Amino acid sequence: MDxxxxxxxxxxxxxxxxxxxxxxxxxxxxxxxxTGENGGAAFIIIYLICILIIGLPVLIAEILLGRNSQLxxxxxxxxxxxxxxxxxxxxxxxxxxxxxxILSYYNVIAGWSLGYMVESIAGKISSFQxxxxxxxxxxxLVKNPIWIISWQFAFVALGGIVVYFGVRNGIEKISKLLxxxxxxxxxxxxxxxxxxxxxxxGLAFLFKPDWSTxxxxxxxxxxxxxxxxxxxGMGVLLTYGSYLKKDDNVFFSGxxxxxxxxxxxxxxxxxxxxxxxxxGFNPADGPGLVFNVLPAxxxxxxGGNIFSSLFFILLSIAALTSTISILEMLVSTLMDxxxxxxxxxxxxxxxxxxxxxxxxxxxxxELGHISIFGLNWFDTMDYLSANILLPFGGMLVAVFxxxxxxxxxxxxxxxxxxxxxxxxxxxxxxxxFLVKFVAPxxxxxxxxSAIGVLK
Numbered sequence: 001m002d003x004x005x006x007x008x009x010x011x012x013x014x015x016x017x018x019x020x021x022x023x024x025x026x027x028x029x030x031x032x033x034x035t036g037e038n039g040g041a042a043f044i045i046i047y048l049i050c051i052l053i054i055g056l057p058v059l060i061a062e063i064l065l066g067r068n069s070q071l072x073x074x075x076x077x078x079x080x081x082x083x084x085x086x087x088x089x090x091x092x093x094x095x096x097x098x099x100x101x102i103l104s105y106y107n108v109i110a111g112w113s114l115g116y117m118v119e120s121i122a123g124k125i126s127s128f129q130x131x132x133x134x135x136x137x138x139x140x141l142v143k144n145p146i147w148i149i150s151w152q153f154a155f156v157a158l159g160g161i162v163v164y165f166g167v168r169n170g171i172e173k174i175s176k177l178l179x180x181x182x183x184x185x186x187x188x189x190x191x192x193x194x195x196x197x198x199x200x201x202g203l204a205f206l207f208k209p210d211w212s213t214x215x216x217x218x219x220x221x222x223x224x225x226x227x228x229x230x231x232x233g234m235g236v237l238l239t240y241g242s243y244l245k246k247d248d249n250v251f252f253s254g255x256x257x258x259x260x261x262x263x264x265x266x267x268x269x270x271x272x273x274x275x276x277x278x279x280g281f282n283p284a285d286g287p288g289l290v291f292n293v294l295p296a297x298x299x300x301x302x303g304g305n306i307f308s309s310l311f312f313i314l315l316s317i318a319a320l321t322s323t324i325s326i327l328e329m330l331v332s333t334l335m336d337x338x339x340x341x342x343x344x345x346x347x348x349x350x351x352x353x354x355x356x357x358x359x360x361x362x363x364x365x366e367l368g369h370i371s372i373f374g375l376n377w378f379d380t381m382d383y384l385s386a387n388i389l390l391p392f393g394g395m396l397v398a399v400f401x402x403x404x405x406x407x408x409x410x411x412x413x414x415x416x417x418x419x420x421x422x423x424x425x426x427x428x429x430x431x432x433f434l435v436k437f438v439a440p441x442x443x444x445x446x447x448x449s450a451i452g453v454l455k
Contacts, residue, residue, distance in 0.1 A: 006243055007243050011248060011253065014240065015260075017175040018240050019257050021237065022229065022257055022260070022322075025322065029109070031225065032268055033289040034225060036289060040208075040213075042209040042210055046218065050222050054226060054227055056254060057435045058232045059230050065238050065241065066241025072242065094393060095234050097389070098390065099234050099330050100330065100356065102326060102385045108360045111150075114158075115147065115148075120298075125298075128299040129299070145362060148364075156354045160346050164342070167243050167328070171328060174324070182321075183264075190267050194274050203274065223446055224386075227391070233392070233395075238329075249418055250416075251427070279300045290315070327353075360381055361378075362377075364376070391447040394443050395447070398439040398440045402435045
C-alpha cells in the first residue's frame, strides 16, 4: 500500500462522492426518456430487478478491487493478477481509454446543461408554446460553434479545478456540498410536479405497469441501463474504492450507493413525468425530452422560469459529480503509472479531453456531414462507450473477481470491516454467485444486443 495515497475523510464522504459519480446525466437525462419510450412502470420494475442482480454485485466487486490494491485500474491488475499479468494490464488500459472516450463527449452534454442553466436564469427559454419551438432554439444553439465549444470548455475547466484540489479537499468537499443541494432541488421539483393538475396521469404512467408493452428489447434495455447507470465498467469505482481504508465496509457502502442512485432516478422520473403529463406533452419524445420538451413544459407552468433554472442547476450538478469521478480515475492512473504530480496530470488530461471533445461538440453543426456507419462523431463515441467498452469493462471485473482471483481471498477481503455473522456469510455467498455466474452471462447478453446479434 502506498503510504502517501490519499483517503476519504470519512465514510459519508466516500458514499456521497461515489453516489455523485453514479448519479449523472444517465439518471436525469437518459432514465426518464428510455422509461418514456418503453412504457413506464413495467420497464421500471424490470430495471430495479436488474439493478439488484447485476448492477449492485459488479459495483461491490469493483470497489473491493480498489480497496484491496489501494491503486488505480492498471496498477490494480498488475498487483493482483497471479498470471497473465500483461493481458490484465491491457485490461486496465481499456478502463483508461474508456474514460477518455466518455469524457470527450460527456463534457459536451454537460456543457449544454450549464449553458441551459444560464439561459434559464436569464429568462431566454421561458416563452416556448410547443416542443417544436424549444427544439428550434436547441438546434440553433448546438449548431453554434462558439456557444457549444465555450460551454464545453467551461465544464472541462470546472471539473479540472475540483480534481486539482485532490480527493479530500476537492472531490469530497464538493460532493458534500453539492449532493445535499441536489437532493433538496430534486425533492422540491417532485413536490411541485405532483401538485400540478393532471399529475395523476404521470403517476399512473410510473407506477401502474402495463405488461403488454414489455418485449425482449425492453428487458435488454433495462438490463443495459441498470448496468451503465451505476458507473461500473470503467474503473471509476475501483479508483474511489482505492481511497477507502482497509476497515471500511464495502458491502454496506455499495448498497447505499445503489440505493441513492436508484432513488434519484425514480425521483427524477416523478419530477419530469408529472410535469410532462400535466402540461399535455408526450413522454416518449426520446433523447430530446430534457432539452426539447422540458423547456416547453416549464414555459407553460406558473413560475416556470424558476423551475427551469432549478432543473438545469440540478442537471449541471449531476453532470459535474460524474465528470470529476471519471477525471479522477484518469489522474490516478497517471500518478500511479508515471509518478506524475496531481496538478500536472489534471492540466494535461483536461487539455487532452477538451481537444478530443471538439469533434463531438461540432457534430451537430460544422462537422455534421461526417458519418461513421451512419452515426455522427458524437453518436459514435456514445455508441462505442455505452455499447462496447462499458459492457466489456464490466465483464472484465466480473471475470477477474469471480473466476481469476482465489475465492478465499475475495471472501476474506469482503469481510474486512464487516461482522462475520451467519447473515453476512449467506449474503456474501449470494453476491459471489451473482458475480461469478449471473453477471457475466447477462452482461454478455447486453453486449450481443448492443452489436445487433440479439434484437
